[in-house]
Amino acid sequence: PPLAAMLNSFDFESVAREVMEPQAWGYYSSGGDDEITLRDNHLAFQRITMRPRILVNVKEIDLTTTMLGIPCSLPLYFTATALAKLAHQDGEVAIVKAACKAGVPYMLPTLSSYTLDEMLGACEPGQELYAQLYVNPERSRSEQYVRKLEAAGVKALFVTVDAPQLGRREKDMRSKFTQQGSDVQDKDGDEAEGEVDRSQGAARAISSYIDPSLNWDDVPWLKSITKMKVLLKGVQCGEDAVLAYKAGLAGAVLFNHGGRQLDTCRPGIEVLPEVMEALREAGCKPGEFSVFVDGGIRRGADIFKAVALGATGVGVGRPVLYALASYGSKGIVRMVQMLQDELQMVMRLSGAPNVKMITDKLVLTTNLADH
Numbered sequence: 450p451p452l453a454a455m456l457n458s459f460d461f462e463s464v465a466r467e468v469m470e471p472q473a474w475g476y477y478s479s480g481g482d483d484e485i486t487l488r489d490n491h492l493a494f495q496r497i498t499m500r501p502r503i504l505v506n507v508k509e510i511d512l513t514t515t516m517l518g519i520p521c522s523l524p525l526y527f528t529a530t531a532l533a534k535l536a537h538q539d540g541e542v543a544i545v546k547a548a549c550k551a552g553v554p555y556m557l558p559t560l561s562s563y564t565l566d567e568m569l570g571a572c573e574p575g576q577e578l579y580a581q582l583y584v585n586p587e588r589s590r591s592e593q594y595v596r597k598l599e600a601a602g603v604k605a606l607f608v609t610v611d612a613p614q615l616g617r618r619e620k621d622m623r624s625k626f627t628q629q630g631s632d633v634q635d636k637d638g639d640e641a642e643g644e645v646d647r648s649q650g651a652a653r654a655i656s657s658y659i660d661p662s663l664n665w666d667d668v669p670w671l672k673s674i675t676k677m678k679v680l681l682k683g684v685q686c687g688e689d690a691v692l693a694y695k696a697g698l699a700g701a702v703l704f705n706h707g708g709r710q711l712d713t714c715r716p717g718i719e720v721l722p723e724v725m726e727a728l729r730e731a732g733c734k735p736g737e738f739s740v741f742v743d744g745g746i747r748r749g750a751d752i753f754k755a756v757a758l759g760a761t762g763v764g765v766g767r768p769v770l771y772a773l774a775s776y777g778s779k780g781i782v783r784m785v786q787m788l789q790d791e792l793q794m795v796m797r798l799s800g801a802p803n804v805k806m807i808t809d810k811l812v813l814t815t816n817l818a819d820h
């Protein structure tokens with residue numbers, strides 16, 4: 450179907466399923482074990498109901514915001530997902546270009562299919578970036594990579610902490626990953642091909658890049674190697690958010706790796722109220738520690754709900770990859786436009802003409818598990 454026939458972010462998924470190689474589809478779409486968390490990530494948003502206010506002047510709606518010092522056209526960023534070349538030959542380069550057009554930050558993945566220089570080279574002047582870090586068992590390699598990111602002007606470093614072992618993604622394992630286009634580039638630009646065993650699927654193949662010994666004692670080291678803001682990607686409860694805050698980190702992403710790690714853990718949006726409350730109790734002032742949510746964001750209303758419950762912004766993963774696979778960079782730009790239009794409508798119908806006015810009074814969480 451033509452791009453114009455896409456009406457919402459789900460539509461790209463059906464097209465991507467048709468056009469992607471089965472192995473690539475298996476890697477992208479899979480979740481851990483029984484995929485309970487994968488499915489629940491979006492469903493959890495539907496358990497939050499709206500509590501709109503009327504007779505607010507909503508003639509003008511302003512979606513713009515600032516996330517970690519970066520002005521954005523809406524509270525949204527493209528989160529890090531490994532190996533974008535499996536979706537499209539232009540891979541991460543196409544995602545960078547779409548991020549520039551859409552006015553949102555992109556979180557460069559450690560396990561990219563293009564080199565860092567290639568991704569940076571695709572940036573338009575003024576485009577701001579985040580980066581995701583898997584801490585390598587050889588710490589000096591991570592240090593070198595982080596220095597390169599900092600020198601390139603990357604604004605914030607998101608350290609993924611929920612994958613000391615990669616989850617079992619059976620769909621991916623069954624497809625016995627052998628595709629070309631899956632080259633994991635190491636950060637010096639060499640291909641790491643020879644070092645990985647692909648017999649267990651793409652996810653298993655890349656797990657040798659992640660240090661399972663990483664722990665809270667390493668946080669001072671992480672902070673010492675960069676002046677970038679450092680955040681933890683993978684917090685799932687109030688206690689860990691408070692530890693991160695007390696360790697002087699800049700924030701956290703509440704997420705479960707798009708349902709690809711520990712199955713039956715909670716969607717980020719469900720963890721959010723617990724984390725905001727724990728941070729408040731720990732004396733954290735608004736704006737001192739940024740909290741983000743990703744997983745299952747498919748509608749403008751999902752963005753609204755996350756922001757209402759205290760998130761600075763949200764990340765999207767698979768919708769970017771599916772739009773990329775289906776229509777290339779312009780598919781991603783269109784997908785963001787849809788989310789933007791939907792968010793604008795929800796803000797207007799809720800009586801919240803700007804992002805600051807999206808508060809917890811405008812949603813009801815009585816159906817969320819924590820209540």
Ligand code: FNR
Pocket residue numbers: 476477478490528529530531558559560581609682704705706707708709743744745746764765766767768
């Ligand atoms: C991911 N995710 C991920 N996260 C991370 O920190 N490092 C990584 O290398 C990857 N790789 C990756 C690959 C693929 C194919 C997917 C689908 C996801 C997790 C990602 O950042 C994010 O948490 C989810 O994608 C968000 O959920 P949705 O938007 O896909 O539902």
